[in-house]
């Protein structure tokens with residue numbers, strides 16, 4: 001399982017440009033088709049571990065970006081063309097909404113004028129609309145099923161009906177599902193429907209190069225308005241980031257310094273996406289490979305093992321765990337073992353960000 005992030009937004013907002021920047025891709029910005037690409041998750045601790053342990057391979061975690069290439073509205077309307085893209089979109093873990101802020105007279109804005117607030121609202125409405133349609137379909141089916149339902153099934157259906165009716169009322173009042181503060185049980189039940197307003201949302205405001213000096217203040221101003229639970233906003237210069245992503249790292253750093261950009265768009269976007277998704281990293285060091293893995297905060301050692309291989313989960317014996325900081329202090333696993341800081345943990349242990357783990361299992 002990798003982390004999947006869907007890129008949506010109005011046409012000509014710069015979705016494909018930002019997709020290319022994030023994945024170092026060269027997708028044709030003129031082609032309307034969907035694009036899928038992979039980005040390596042920046043993780044500075046990997047390099048430190050590699051320098052210490054001298055593995056044969058260093059394997060970063062990956063994020064998949066999907067540039068859907070059609071609007072949510074179009075996808076929902078036309079099942080025939082939308083089917084596959086819609087399924088892809090429904091499956092993502094988080095969404096990026098690209099909003100145009102750059103000016104370019106040769107590229108007319110689809111709505112006729114530049115208006116960041118309007119465009120943010122437009123996409124919010126499209127997502128809400130999509131979920132409302134889904135809710136209505138499901139509620140209709142429940143209604144039908146209730147007619148012939150036996151007692152036990154009936155209880156379940158009534159419970160579901162009650163929950164969905166509540167969610168629908170909130171959505172109609174412009175409260176997206178991600179802001180409802182659902183209990184973990186409710187959230188788990190809701191996850192099955194793959195509602196779009198339940199997904200964490202990163203709004204990427206695509207600015208022009210000439211706006212770079214104001215990027216930070218614009219971002220702060222917009223965030224004070226749009227930052228909510230599981231929703232954040234950043235400003236990026238998509239076109240420049242795309243050009244820089246095609247250069248090697250040191251050249252790109254040089255240009256960034258000139259433009260006064262402290263961190264790459266890729267790094268910032270992934271970092272924020274991870275925060276929104278509640279993801280943490282852990283590391284494995286077996287078979288001459290140092291690998292980074294992404295899991296949800298709160299995952300047990302057992303499920304973390306299952307993320308690597310289902311055999312590891314099935315035959316789980318125990319985990320040997322050391323925190324990244326402790327390992328760096330000891331400077332080797334052998335020394336850590338000698339000092340007794342490499343500790344055995346059982347299947348219910350909650351994996352912490354930065355844990356270096358060896359899973360023991362038999363199959």
Ligand SMILES: Nc1nc2c(ncn2[C@@H]2O[C@H](COP(=O)(O)OP(=O)(O)O)[C@@H](O)[C@H]2O)c(=O)[nH]1
Pocket residue numbers: 009010011012013014015016017018029030102103104107206207208209237238239240
């Ligand atoms: N001037 C300028 N043009 C941009 C910027 N970002 C994207 N564009 C251009 O806007 C057009 C639409 O971008 P594209 O990524 O294809 O948008 P999409 O339709 O949302 O996928 C392309 O010609 C891009 O080169 C930007 O930051 N500044």
Ligand SMILES: [Mg+2]
Pocket residue numbers: 015016017029031032069
């Ligand atoms: Mg495009």
